Ligand SMILES: Nc1ncnc2c1ncn2[C@@H]1O[C@H](COP(=O)(O)OP(=O)(O)OP(=O)(O)O)[C@@H](O)[C@H]1O
């Protein structure tokens with residue numbers, strides 16, 4: 653069963669130039685207990701996708717079509733009150749800047765106690781849980797640390813606390829948008845390791861967004877490659893990174909000299925630009941940057957099976973089969 657199942661999701665932004673079609677017919681899922689990474693260049697729609705899932709969208713955003721099923725419920729059909737009850741409990745979030753999620757005037761301990769307001773535990777037990785959670789994300793001397801304020805922690809520690817708080821509620825789904833991007837590489841690796849351990853213990857599904865191919869490769873079970881508002885490839889990390897089926901994915905990996913073995917801090921740049929999402933070209937969305945462009949690309953390719961559980965939106969796949 654999938655904890656999150658997105659089908660045919662389209663989201664547009666109204667802009668002075670016209671409608672910007674940020675997501676078009678996006679389908680993807682997070683199986684129970686799996687970590688799914690989303691990777692793609694800046695502007696490909698990663699944050700838009702997350703905001704649509706948790707229904708915290710920009711005022712000028714509108715969902716045109718699609719379904720976002722969380723444990724079978726269509727989140728797009730839930731009331732605002734139902735969504736509020738889900739966020740922070742069954743669906744937790746971690747974002748890039750921990751200061752945004754941390755209330756600066758409350759101690760970390762107080763915040764971690766507050767999160768547990770639904771639990772039938774004594775104050776002492778809640779405090780113990782908070783301590784244990786801090787220890788699990790690698791905060792030394794958690795007992796004393798609980799009495800401190802967010803500003804008394806380093807950026808890396810704050811990010812770990814954010815992860816601890818997000819996991820405290822034992823969510824079924826954790827959504828993380830570039831949670832480690834602002835940190836240095838060593839710290840990033842440490843936090844990723846902790847996240848993996850905790851996820852394993854809690855058994856939640858994780859949707860993890862990152863520019864870093866290396867991080868995705870290390871952390872995730874499955875990967876979704878997005879390009880200009882569309883999903884172009886999905887599959888296991890193994891299949892997608894070792895046998896990429898879409899020319900875009902291949903280009904990303906080829907630009908990355910040591911491949912994904914070295915930590916790629918920035919997504920490699922491939923020549924050309926993302927098309928204008930207000931005036932979309934017809935046919936394959938990647939065609940004008942694609943080395944393998946040919947006549948068929950004038951039509952939009954459907955997702956085709958490149959292997960067991962491995963799909964990509966490229967005409968070459970079906971052509972190979974019929975050739
Ligand atoms: N409120 C908004 N109004 C208009 N356009 C927007 C708005 N928010 C995002 N966009 C546009 O939608 C597209 C997708 O943006 P989004 O932030 O989802 O991409 P992203 O993949 O998260 O990028 P990044 O890696 O830079 O965070 C971009 O073209 C962006 O400029």
Ligand code: NI
Pocket residue numbers: 698699700
């Ligand atoms: Ni983003």
